[in-house]
Amino acid sequence: MxxxxxxxxxxxxxxxxxxxxxxxxxxxxxxxxxxxxxxxxxxxxxxxxSKEALFYEVLMDSTNSQMDEIFQIIEKPLVNLRKDLEVLGEKITELLYSEEVMAVRRLLLSEAGRKNELGLKCYQAGPAQFLSAISQSLQNAMGRGLLRQSDPEVAALHMRALLEAEWIDHFLFSTSKSESKIKIRATTGRAVEAFLLAYGVPMSKP
CATH class of the missing domain: 1.10.10.60 (Homeodomain-like)
Incomplete structure (x- = not known):
């Protein structure tokens, strides 16, 4: 049964x-x-x-497996800083710009202001958890001297913004669909480079 x-x-x-x-x-x-x-x-x-409860479960169905994989990466301490951030960044970008998640994000945007409680619930289940986990990971890296001391939550927000910088306008204006792993790797590499220029520890001069 x-x-x-x-x-x-x-x-x-x-x-x-x-x-x-x-x-x-x-x-x-x-x-x-x-x-x-x-x-x-x-x-x-x-x-x-309710319809809201049904929509929420549909959203979770479309993201759960990828979210679990990303959290497993985040939970590991950053060791090879650039490489580890690139691996994490690629997974986050793949999730955000997959066909399924883009469709859900567009639905949420279209309902913005009318179903605030639903938007809040979806935010708390996804982006808020990512932000918290990435903040903790970056704070750990700062404590070990891999990144300069700064507000880890702001650093996490900057990292996400950089990962989306080359994608967000195309998404908002529906000018492209999900892209290849090659493009995701390239845009992620540039995002991580910019992030490390802002938050990396300057190399001491000999």
């Missing part, structure tokens, strides 16, 4: 994900999702108590 329940819950999330992409958050109704599946609205509400 449990397997059947989980299978139905997954089917609902998958169908809802497609409807959200097609119609946006406001344009999507529980009735529409139910119709796509051939279920009653009562069945949907027995699994998800």
């Amino acid at each position: 449990k397997k059947k329940t989980e299978a139905r819950r997954l089917a609902i999330r998958e169908a809802a994900g497609q409807v959200f992409k097609e119609l946006g958050f406001e344009g999507t109704s529980m009735a529409e999702v139910a119709q796509r599946l051939g279920y009653s609205k009562a069945t949907l509400y027995s699994y998800f108590d």
Whole structure:
């Protein structure tokens, strides 16, 4: 019975994900999702108590595996500073500019100001956790003398901004789709270079 329940819950999330992409958050109704599946609205509400709850789980489905991989990287102490930051930066950029996450980000942007509680919940589940974890990693590196002493949270924000610098306008104006690993590696390398120019420890002169 449990397997059947989980299978139905997954089917609902998958169908809802497609409807959200097609119609946006406001344009999507529980009735529409139910119709796509051939279920009653009562069945949907027995699994998800609101459209917001359903949207949140769809978001988590699209990002969980990649987020777990990124957190595993962040939890390891930075050793080879440039290389480790590049590996982390590539994974973050791959996540942010994957087709699935770009679609979710566009949905959230389109609903900005109308569903603040949903936006806050999504922020707390993703970006806020990343910011906290990266801040701790950078603070550890600062404590070991690998980076200059500074506010680690601000440094983490600067790092994320640099990673997105060559992508954000194309995303906002929908001028490109997700890109190749080669381009991601190149843009990440330039972002890390700029970050280390700002936060790296100057080499002492002989």
